[in-house]
Amino acid sequence: MIIRPHFSNDPLPLQEYPRPQFRRDSYLSLNGTWEYAFAPSPDTPARWDGQILVPYSPESAYSGVGRQLRPDEFLHYRRFFTLPAGFLRGRLLLQVGACDQVCTVFCNGKEVGGHEGGYLPFTLDLTDALTPGENELRFVVTDDAASPVYGRGKQSYQSGGIWYTAVSGLWQPVWLESVPEDYLHTLRLEPDAAEKTLALSCRVHGEALPVRYDFYDGDTRLGTVCAPAGERAVWDASACKLWTPETPELYRIVITAGEDRVESYFGLRSFSRVRRGGRHYFALNGTPVFQSGLLDQGYWGDGIYTPASNREMFDCLQRVKSLGFNMLRKHIKIEPLLWYYYCDILGILVWQDMVNGGDAYSRLRITLCPFIDLHLNDRDHKKMGREDPRSRAQFLHEAEDTIGHLSCCVCICLWTPFNEAWGQFDAIDVCRRLRAVDGTRLYDHASGWQDMGGGDLCSRHIYFRKVRLHNDGRRILALTEFGGYAYAKGKEKRGIFSYRTYRTRQAFTRALDRLYRKQILPAVQKDGLCAIVYTQLADVETERNGIFTADGKLKTDADGMRALNAALYRAFAEALPPAD
Numbered sequence: 001m002i003i004r005p006h007f008s009n010d011p012l013p014l015q016e017y018p019r020p021q022f023r024r025d026s027y028l029s030l031n032g033t034w035e036y037a038f039a040p041s042p043d044t045p046a047r048w049d050g051q052i053l054v055p056y057s058p059e060s061a062y063s064g065v066g067r068q069l070r071p072d073e074f075l076h077y078r079r080f081f082t083l084p085a086g087f088l089r090g091r092l093l094l095q096v097g098a099c100d101q102v103c104t105v106f107c108n109g110k111e112v113g114g115h116e117g118g119y120l121p122f123t124l125d126l127t128d129a130l131t132p133g134e135n136e137l138r139f140v141v142t143d144d145a146a147s148p149v150y151g152r153g154k155q156s157y158q159s160g161g162i163w164y165t166a167v168s169g170l171w172q173p174v175w176l177e178s179v180p181e182d183y184l185h186t187l188r189l190e191p192d193a194a195e196k197t198l199a200l201s202c203r204v205h206g207e208a209l210p211v212r213y214d215f216y217d218g219d220t221r222l223g224t225v226c227a228p229a230g231e232r233a234v235w236d237a238s239a240c241k242l243w244t245p246e247t248p249e250l251y252r253i254v255i256t257a258g259e260d261r262v263e264s265y266f267g268l269r270s271f272s273r274v275r276r277g278g279r280h281y282f283a284l285n286g287t288p289v290f291q292s293g294l295l296d297q298g299y300w301g302d303g304i305y306t307p308a309s310n311r312e313m314f315d316c317l318q319r320v321k322s323l324g325f326n327m328l329r330k331h332i333k334i335e336p337l338l339w340y341y342y343c344d345i346l347g348i349l350v351w352q353d354m355v356n357g358g359d360a361y362s363r364l365r366i367t368l369c370p371f372i373d374l375h376l377n378d379r380d381h382k383k384m385g386r387e388d389p390r391s392r393a394q395f396l397h398e399a400e401d402t403i404g405h406l407s408c409c410v411c412i413c414l415w416t417p418f419n420e421a422w423g424q425f426d427a428i429d430v431c432r433r434l435r436a437v438d439g440t441r442l443y444d445h446a447s448g449w450q451d452m453g454g455g456d457l458c459s460r461h462i463y464f465r466k467v468r469l470h471n472d473g474r475r476i477l478a479l480t481e482f483g484g485y486a487y488a489k490g491k492e493k494r495g496i497f498s499y500r501t502y503r504t505r506q507a508f509t510r511a512l513d514r515l516y517r518k519q520i521l522p523a524v525q526k527d528g529l530c531a532i533v534y535t536q537l538a539d540v541e542t543e544r545n546g547i548f549t550a551d552g553k554l555k556t557d558a559d560g561m562r563a564l565n566a567a568l569y570r571a572f573a574e575a576l577p578p579a580d
Contacts, residue, residue, distance in 0.1 A: 056304075068166065119151060280477075290530060359387070
């Protein structure tokens, strides 16, 4: 079944249910107006500074604040809520999509928990702190965008070039849901296209109730399996069609345990690498597939990390698909779960980067060394900016939690632990450890350079010279960043960043066409190039490398871009050797 997304008409921001991979009917959005204050201590402020629109970071224009949280400050949030009649049916859970970077949460003055790390969701139980009628909810947040311990992505206090404005605080949806005393959590799905099966498990908090899984194509029930809580069940999915970018078929799952009920969905697909003619290729459902994608930074103009609406997010992905791209590399950021849901619906493959961290990056290490082909030993933690053991432990914790958080997303086909040596350490060991967590997807262990010879990809970044590649046959050959073109003239060039700049839109379009036809196509035909990632989807702040402007306007010719992608897919199919 091809699913169509639903969009709310509510004037408050981002009111759609935020977690379609694990959906409950119980939902009370807390997005909207909160009180806020910047303060020198974690104590409740005597005076509040004003109102902030959640879930937009205070640095963003959409928040209504427009101020940077500094490392020596505390950001306080407060709002009041009253539960609708009949809403509470056992326990009340607070769901937070993401809060950057460290927070403590209070309900009616009682501390109910907290979280560390700015990119992953967390759940807190408010039940024992509730009072009849109106309740007070407070967050106390700290954030150091230069911290060597936590992942920070592209955030910087000195934005410019490839580094962007730092964000803080609540930047993904916040909501309440009520569950029975014994409730479902932690769903895991493992579709297998070759065997036509779906393996799945779901845990229960409280009594270990049996779990029932019902499968649907639209409203037509296809079958049922049951298993003890937390134990693996296997369902025969032979009645299901395969999920592909061309036919993104999805099927509903209704999961029940005792009085609790949630809905999810799955797509029947598998990712692997296969060998043909002495070379390795990406395979989707056992068939080699060429992936043509864009580097997606996940920045949204005046919302910075957060879009104006979920419709804006969906429309952006539709535009990407309409140009013939079948993949996005989600670069150094974790998006709200709805973004991945939209990719599942539209049939867009996703490469997911882990969020980088570590000490401040040495320009020598990350810019000069790659261009003179000097590789460092990434077991030398001091040289790699990972001397602090807390930093390495936090990275591994966040990486494993990222896999757990996104494991049910159909579209994700590859994980990238490290990019361009930013906080890289022990890449082969890290890749091996993550593969033990999820062995159903591929790995680009060190994207771009500082290649340690591991993972599934020979991953190259090429900007300042012609694309010339060598395929040694040991791994999949992928050009994981290239291009970075812009156009500007005269004074417009001042203060912008790109890897190559042209004077007009026409010159930019011609250069893009030459790049694909004269350099990329021959590499597909002769070298067994399997995947490409053009830099980048959209302009971000002063970096003007986008195929689109920051507000979503296409900067090149749509028909021409579709023709380039069609030529790549055709060349790949024609050059593909027979199976070994």
